[in-house]
Amino acid sequence: MDFLRPATWAEALxxxxxDPTAVPIQGGTDVMVEINFDVxxxxxLLDLTAIGELGDWELTADGLLRVGAGVPYARIITELGDxxxxxxxxxRTVGSPQIRNRGTVxxxxxxxxxxxxxxxxxxxxxxxxxxxxxxxGTRMIPxxxxxxxxxxxxxxxxxxIRAVHLRxxxxxxxxxxxxxxxxxxxxxxxxxxxxxxxxxxxxAAVGSAxxxxxxxxxxxxxxxxxxxxxxxxxxxxxxLARFGELAAEAASPIDDVRGTAAxxxxxxxxxxxxxxxxxxxxxxxKAAA
Amino acid sequence: xxxxEVNGRKVDxxxxxxxxxxxxxxxxxxxxxTKKGCDHGQCGACTVHLxxxxxxxxxxxxxxxxxxxxxxxxxxxxxxxxxxxxxxxxIDNDAxxxxxxxxGQIMSGLACIAxxxxxDDDEIREYMSGNLCRCGAYVGIVAAIRQVAGPxxx
Ligand SMILES: Cc1cc2nc3c(=O)[nH]c(=O)nc-3n(C[C@H](O)[C@H](O)[C@H](O)COP(=O)(O)OP(=O)(O)OC[C@H]3O[C@@H](n4cnc5c(N)ncnc54)[C@H](O)[C@@H]3O)c2cc1C
Numbered sequence: 001m002d003f004l005r006p007a008t009w010a011e012a013l014x015x016x017x018x019d020p021t022a023v024p025i026q027g028g029t030d031v032m033v034e035i036n037f038d039v040x041x042x043x044x045l046l047d048l049t050a051i052g053e054l055g056d057w058e059l060t061a062d063g064l065l066r067v068g069a070g071v072p073y074a075r076i077i078t079e080l081g082d083x084x085x086x087x088x089x090x091x092r093t094v095g096s097p098q099i100r101n102r103g104t105v106x107x108x109x110x111x112x113x114x115x116x117x118x119x120x121x122x123x124x125x126x127x128x129x130x131x132x133x134x135x136x137g138t139r140m141i142p143x144x145x146x147x148x149x150x151x152x153x154x155x156x157x158x159x160x161i162r163a164v165h166l167r168x169x170x171x172x173x174x175x176x177x178x179x180x181x182x183x184x185x186x187x188x189x190x191x192x193x194x195x196x197x198x199x200x201x202x203x204a205a206v207g208s209a210x211x212x213x214x215x216x217x218x219x220x221x222x223x224x225x226x227x228x229x230x231x232x233x234x235x236x237x238x239x240l241a242r243f244g245e246l247a248a249e250a251a252s253p254i255d256d257v258r259g260t261a262a263x264x265x266x267x268x269x270x271x272x273x274x275x276x277x278x279x280x281x282x283x284x285x286k287a288a289a
Numbered sequence: 290x291x292x293x294e295v296n297g298r299k300v301d302x303x304x305x306x307x308x309x310x311x312x313x314x315x316x317x318x319x320x321x322x323t324k325k326g327c328d329h330g331q332c333g334a335c336t337v338h339l340x341x342x343x344x345x346x347x348x349x350x351x352x353x354x355x356x357x358x359x360x361x362x363x364x365x366x367x368x369x370x371x372x373x374x375x376x377x378x379x380i381d382n383d384a385x386x387x388x389x390x391x392x393g394q395i396m397s398g399l400a401c402i403a404x405x406x407x408x409d410d411d412e413i414r415e416y417m418s419g420n421l422c423r424c425g426a427y428v429g430i431v432a433a434i435r436q437v438a439g440p441x442x443x
Contacts, residue, residue, distance in 0.1 A: 001306045001307060002306065003306035003352050005352065005353075005355070025350065025353070027348075028348050028349060028350055028353065029330055029348050032309065032330075032347070032348040032349070032350060033329055033330065033348065035307055036309065036328045036329070036347065036348075037328070037329075045306055045350070045352075047350070047352065047353055049353055050355070074342070095330070095419065096333065096418055096419025096420075097343060097397070097400070097401070097404075097406075097416055097418075097419050098330070098333060098336055098343050098344050098345045098397070098419045099330060099345070099419065101339075101342045101343060101344050102344050102345075102348065102349070182415070182418065183415070183418030183419065184331060184418060184419065
């Protein structure tokens with residue numbers, strides 16, 4: 001097996017173009033498990049951790065946060081928790097402190113597990129993934145078009161993920177996840193919510209309850225329409241209940257070792273109601289102040 | 290060749306591209322304090338510090354630590370063998386039974402304290418959740434970390 005350790009992004013793209021079967025590795029928290037257990041014997045590993053810029057984030061001229069594919073969860077929590085609260089909350093539920101020091105959003109996207117915790121907040125916040133190849137240059141892929149199937153994403157064999165672009169939060173954002181304990185669990189199901197008050201709209205996304213993470217569009221549209229955006233009133237229980245139902249309907253869960261489909265549907269409705277209540281209370285508090 | 294530092298000592302080794310840092314520490318550098326538990330990143334027995342941050346060495350590729358600093362349990366006590374206060378505290382608080390997870394617990398505990406995640410005992414528990422102890426010495430482990438971190442915040 002070859003081990004490639006490009007020092008620059010251009011070299012990394014060239015290496016991936018020369019050998020599209022080379023497996024990128026960042027934190028290694030997915031790749032190494034497969035190697036240790038001989039699930040996978042990649043012909044070559046392409047280590048991206050020597051490329052300094054992948055571990056940086058910046059505010060772009062158009063006001064978006066451009067977060068390098070190699071920024072570990074621990075730094076998203078401490079450095080971006082105020083501007084990307086949904087993604088930071090999801091990051092806090094990943095694995096353990098040790099895993100969060102190594103694991104990255106780029107790796108979560110590369111693995112594209114339906115249970116990956118970064119995905120629901122990326123969807124709810126309209127994130128765009130910056131992919132690049134040596135042959136065709138940069139391609140901006142909206143998160144909604146990135147997840148194609150179980151552990152399948154929209155990357156071409158010669159492409160690498162360079163960064164994720166997200167607008168800093170303009171309203172409350174929440175992430176909630178069900179698992180058998182607080183630490184170190186793969187989500188049984190998860191839910192992310194982001195209010196975008198400027199546009200009187202919200203983003204809602206479901207994780208681990210379908211072949212891919214997905215937006216709960218009907219729930220989003222219903223809530224955007226029915227909300228009292230003036231923030232004058234408390235949430236109507238009927239609205240809340242309907243929002244939960246629509247969120248659950250967006251999912252197409254399966255029975256597996258972590259839970260049954262029926263349980264997942266039920267839990268998604270609970271998570272949807274819970275996160276919406278939290279978000280609405282924050283929003284009203286701000287609107288009143 | 291992969292050159293890095295272990296406990297302040299420079300090493301330069303030919304490593305297999307598949308080899309984990311854990312394997313290199315044990316098999317090549319004969320530092321057996323870092324333990325292999327699950328090889329999945331779930332148990333924390335192999336926790337070491339990489340450039341000052343705790344990581345599981347089983348999921349860290351040895352070739353990836355080129356130019357970086359690794360600290361293992363062997364680098365915790367003083368040169369003369371004087372125990373680090375956290376090592377002392379583990380003994381004082383019976384924070385172990387079989388001892389297999391202890392090196393990982395101590396490396397993780399040192400990081401937990403350095404990160405400032407010791408505000409109250411629940412915070413210690415949360416931030417030590419990447420280290421399992423099958424003997425169930427958790428009460429002593431939290432007490433040992435508390436002893437070194439100082440009193441809980443009111
Ligand atoms: C004990 C344990 C607990 C875990 N808990 C959770 C959890 O709670 N929630 C969760 O979501 N995940 C969890 N994971 C899985 C894993 O930590 C995450 O998926 C993490 O985000 C992977 O990031 P990484 O940088 O370590 O990825 P790597 O292992 O380095 O790579 C993962 C995949 O992405 C590809 N890749 C990496 N970088 C790029 C790039 N720049 N461009 C294109 N492809 C790329 C790789 O080829 C590989 O297919 C856990 C893992 C372990 C071992």
